[in-house]
Amino acid sequence: MTELVTIRDASMTTGVSAKMIRHYESIGLISAPARTENRYRHYSKRDIHELGFIRKARDLGFPIEDIRHLLALWRDRSRSxxxxxxxxxxxxxxxxxxxxxxxxxxxxxxxxxxxxxxxxxxxxxxxxxxxxxx
Amino acid sequence: MTELVTIRDASMTTGVSAKMIRHYESIGLISAPARTENRYRHYSKRDIHELGFIRKARDLGFPIEDIRHLLALWRDRSRSxxxxxxxxxxxxxxxxxxxxxxxxxxxxxxxxxxxxxxxxxxxxxxxxxxxxxx
DNA sequence: ATATGAGGTTCCCATTATAGGAAGGTCAAG
DNA sequence: CTTGACCTTCCTATAATGGGAACCTCATAT
CATH class of the missing domain: 1.20.5 (Single alpha-helices involved in coiled-coils or other helix-helix interfaces)
Structure with a gap:
C-alpha cells in the first residue's frame, strides 16, 4: 500500500521541523493531517506540498499571517x-x-x-x- | 531640596519607557533606585545618565547582554x-x-x-x- | 517473551524586547 | 471627599522556534 509518511518523514523532505509542523497545525496554518489508529500523524502528498510551500515562504521571510494569505491564494485557482x-x-x-x-x-x-x-x-x-x- | 525624579520623569528625559526601566531593574541591568517612603522609585542623575547610555546602546541595536558588558566597561576607568x-x-x-x-x-x-x-x-x-x- | 531504542504523542517552559492591562496604593487639587 | 493622575506589583501577550518531560507504540535483538 501507500507507505505512511510520518511527521519525521515530512520534516525531512520539506525541511520544516516536526515541532514546527505540529505548531503550524495548532495555529490552523495547515489542516490536521490524517491519523493512524495509534494517533500518529501521517501526511499526504498534498500535505507535503503545502509544507514545502510554507518553508519556501518562510525562507523569504514572510510572516505567518502573510503565509496564511498566500496559501489561500495558492489554493484559489481564480486568484488575481x-x-x-x-x-x-x-x-x-x-x-x-x-x-x-x-x-x-x-x-x-x-x-x-x-x-x-x-x-x-x-x-x-x-x-x-x-x-x-x- | 532636590526635586524627586519619578520613573515617569526618568522615562521622559531618557526616552526609555517606564515599563522598560522597571524591566531593566528586574533583570539587574541597572541597580534598584532609591525609594521614597511610599515605595515610589526616584532616580539620581547618575541613574538617569545610565539609562541614557542604555537607550543609546539600544538605538544601535546592541542586545541586552552586550549592554550589560558595555555598562561595566563604561564604569571601569581602567578598561581597555x-x-x-x-x-x-x-x-x-x-x-x-x-x-x-x-x-x-x-x-x-x-x-x-x-x-x-x-x-x-x-x-x-x-x-x-x-x-x-x- | 521481552528488553531496548527509536520514534510518536501532549503539554509546559524558554527565548528577545517590548507593551497592555488589572488591581490596588498615593497624592494633589477642586 | 472625590477625581484624576500618578505610582506599585503581577500576569499576559507578541513571533517563531527549540528544549524537554512524561508517556505511548512499534520493530527488532536477545
Whole structure:
C-alpha cells in the first residue's frame, strides 16, 4: 500500500521541523493531517506540498499571517496575481526598511570603531558616543 | 531640596519607557533606585545618565547582554578600549549578516515581483516560485 | 517473551524586547 | 471627599522556534 509518511518523514523532505509542523497545525496554518489508529500523524502528498510551500515562504521571510494569505491564494485557482503581488510588495518594503535600519546602525558603529584605538588605553569613541550623544 | 525624579520623569528625559526601566531593574541591568517612603522609585542623575547610555546602546541595536558588558566597561576607568571595540565589531558583524539576509530575501522577491503582471489573471511567478522552487 | 531504542504523542517552559492591562496604593487639587 | 493622575506589583501577550518531560507504540535483538 501507500507507505505512511510520518511527521519525521515530512520534516525531512520539506525541511520544516516536526515541532514546527505540529505548531503550524495548532495555529490552523495547515489542516490536521490524517491519523493512524495509534494517533500518529501521517501526511499526504498534498500535505507535503503545502509544507514545502510554507518553508519556501518562510525562507523569504514572510510572516505567518502573510503565509496564511498566500496559501489561500495558492489554493484559489481564480486568484488575481495582483493580490499576490500586493502581499509581496508590502513584504519587500518591510524587508527593505529593516535592512536599512540595521545598516544605519552598522554604519554608525563602523564609523565610531574606526576611530577607536582598540588598545589597552581606556579612551574610546564608542563609549564616548554612548555616554554623550543624544 | 532636590526635586524627586519619578520613573515617569526618568522615562521622559531618557526616552526609555517606564515599563522598560522597571524591566531593566528586574533583570539587574541597572541597580534598584532609591525609594521614597511610599515605595515610589526616584532616580539620581547618575541613574538617569545610565539609562541614557542604555537607550543609546539600544538605538544601535546592541542586545541586552552586550549592554550589560558595555555598562561595566563604561564604569571601569581602567578598561581597555580593545574590549569595547571587540564588542562593537562583533555586533557590527551580526548587524551586517542580518542586513544581508534581509536584502537577499528582498532581492529574490523583487525579481519575482518584477515578472508578475499584477492583474486579474491567476498566473503569478511569485506563487510559482513558492510552489516549485526547492 | 521481552528488553531496548527509536520514534510518536501532549503539554509546559524558554527565548528577545517590548507593551497592555488589572488591581490596588498615593497624592494633589477642586 | 472625590477625581484624576500618578505610582506599585503581577500576569499576559507578541513571533517563531527549540528544549524537554512524561508517556505511548512499534520493530527488532536477545
Amino acid at each position: 496575481s495582483a493580490e499576490v503581488k500586493a502581499i509581496a510588495l508590502r513584504h519587500i518594503a518591510a524587508l527593505d526598511e529593516k535592512a536599512a535600519n540595521l545598516q544605519a546602525m552598522s554604519q554608525t558603529l563602523k564609523h565610531l570603531a574606526s576611530h577607536c584605538h582598540g588598545d589597552n588605553r581606556p579612551d574610546c569613541p564608542i563609549i564616548d558616543a554612548l555616554d554623550r550623544l543624544g | 578600549s580593545a574590549e569595547v571595540k571587540a564588542i562593537a565589531l562583533r555586533h557590527i558583524a551580526a548587524l551586517d549578516e542580518k542586513a544581508a539576509n534581509l536584502q537577499a530575501m528582498s532581492q529574490t522577491l523583487k525579481h519575482l515581483a518584477s515578472h508578475c503582471h499584477g492583474d486579474n489573471r491567476p498566473d503569478c511567478p511569485i506563487i510559482d516560485a513558492l510552489d516549485r522552487l526547492g
